[in-house]
Amino acid sequence: MVIKSYKKSFDYSYTYGMFPTVELIRLKPDKVIKVLVSSNYKSESSADIFELCTKYNIETEINDKAINRISDKENNYVVGVFSKYECDLNADSSHIVLVNPGNMGNMGTIVRTLTGFGLSDLAIISPGVDVFDPKVLRASMGSLFRINFKYFDSFDSYKEKSGNRKIYTFMLDGAKSLKDVNHDDNELFSLVFGNEATGLDSSFSSVGTSVLIRHTDRIDSLNLTIAAGIAMYHFCKI
Numbered sequence: 001m002v003i004k005s006y007k008k009s010f011d012y013s014y015t016y017g018m019f020p021t022v023e024l025i026r027l028k029p030d031k032v033i034k035v036l037v038s039s040n041y042k043s044e045s046s047a048d049i050f051e052l053c054t055k056y057n058i059e060t061e062i063n064d065k066a067i068n069r070i071s072d073k074e075n076n077y078v079v080g081v082f083s084k085y086e087c088d089l090n091a092d093s094s095h096i097v098l099v100n101p102g103n104m105g106n107m108g109t110i111v112r113t114l115t116g117f118g119l120s121d122l123a124i125i126s127p128g129v130d131v132f133d134p135k136v137l138r139a140s141m142g143s144l145f146r147i148n149f150k151y152f153d154s155f156d157s158y159k160e161k162s163g164n165r166k167i168y169t170f171m172l173d174g175a176k177s178l179k180d181v182n183h184d185d186n187e188l189f190s191l192v193f194g195n196e197a198t199g200l201d202s203s204f205s206s207v208g209t210s211v212l213i214r215h216t217d218r219i220d221s222l223n224l225t226i227a228a229g230i231a232m233y234h235f236c237k238i
Contacts, residue, residue, distance in 0.1 A: 001033070003066040003081070006134055013132040015080035015142065016071055022047055023142025024080045025056055031082045034059040036067050038077040049078055084132050087148040089121045091163045094235070096228070097192040099125040099155060099200060106196060107131065108139020109225045115143040117236040122149040123158050123190070155192075155207075165190055167208030170231060171200050172221055174212030181211060183235055191231050196224045 006014060012033060015021045025032055035053050037060055043049075053060045067079050089095060096114050101107050107129050111122065124131065131149055152158040159167075165188035168181070183189060192207070194200035199221070204210065213227055222230070 020142035021080035027145040104135040111140040174210040
């Protein structure tokens with residue numbers, strides 16, 4: 001295969017850096033095509049990439065030119081090349097729902113955060129950023145390989161397939177303050193967040209319970225990743 005700068009249309013993608021690549025190998029070894037290694041790579045005490053690839057019977061290739069061609073960082077010494085794959089959400093788990101997410105860094109950070117709070121299912125309402133973009137993978141620190149994710153054409157389509165669950169939409173004019181939301185730990189939930197720039201439109205105020213995260217009037221709104229993290233902390237109670 002020809003290694004070239006990533007495009008969404010590819011049926012493969014890349015992990016940039018040691019940690020995301022190790023996560024890829026350990027969690028999705030059957031999806032790894034090969035691992036590119038820089039001639040400047042030095043083994044780390046916690047894991048040696050060559051030993052790990054040998055363990056999982058994964059091809060390695062020392063190829064500085066390919067790494068430099070596709071990377072946007074000078075100190076990128078390991079790149080995983082892997083086949084894209086599809087997932088289904090677990091109907092018996094709680095979900096995070098992102099409606100038209102537009103920022104790759106935010107997407108990756110939210111993936112890492114939901115993993116940290118013990119969640120494992122992410123619904124993405126199209127259009128939305130490409131979950132397999134290397135920038136998303138880098139921001140997630142490889143956590144993407146620990147979760148289920150699925151794109152839906154509309155929120156109604158997601159609702160039809162998500163089963164019986166409580167839905168909480170996070171909005172600047174939410175009807176209920178987050179601190180007043182008491183969630184039964186035995187009930188499934190979906191936490192719904194809008195686009196970074198526009199949030200959720202008014203139609204979401206009548207979907208489930210609309211929730212407001214209160215803050216001072218010194219800012220107009222919280223960053224999406226901060227709001228999502230606060231909400232997950234409140235609901236997950238780990």
